[in-house]
Amino acid sequence: MERKVIPIDLGNIRDSAEARYAAKHFMESGINFHGQVFTKHFREGKLIHECDQGGNIFTTQGMNYMLEVMFGTTSKAGSAIFYVGIFKNNVAPALADTASAKLGAGGTYGECQDADYDSPLTDKPSYTIAAAASGSCTNSASPASFTMAQSITVYGAFLSTVSAKTATTGYLMCAKKFTTARAVIDNDVLSINYTISCTST
DSSP states (O other), rough: OOOOOOOOOOEEEEEEHHHHHHHGGGGOOOOOEEEEEEEEEEEETEEEEEEEEEEEOOHHHHHHHHHHHHSSSSSSSSOOOEEEEOOOSOOOOOOTHHHHHHHHHHHOOOOTTTTTTSSSSSSSOOOOOOOOOEEEOOTTSSSSEEEEEEEEEEEHHHHSOBTTTOOOOOOEEEEEEEEEEEETTTEEEEEEEEEEEEEEE
């Protein structure tokens, strides 16, 4: 089968100062956010499993919120900006995911509720970071810890802007399905370390 070569006129691109600048500086003009999730699983006070769960996905809703806060007129959502949640449905987070569709008691993530973990008792734990350094921030000094109330499998974690476990408002910033799901029982403690890095490409 003979392949046809379709000529492309690059004259307009070559003649555009803006296009030439964009092509020349393409690699240095980008910026990327990366979220890395680490888990520690304790039983009767002993560490029984530790895992780098891999990189998460930032949702379009979350990216839009960051842009509005950084470059627009949107105010930050309170003093404790983000909260860490965990979920028990075997689902893979996607770019189009939103808080209204995925979070809360009826969301498709199966966000863990009061019956699933008893500490924190009512709300999700805050995402508390140290000062950002070298383009990275982390809650490793104050990990989000969940003391479980029953035997379930925890499939992933996420960051959102509203504290209540039942909330379907606010913003779903990012989420990660664990590489290794955690089968927990009553009184197990699951610790979530969420590290976010910003790189220029």
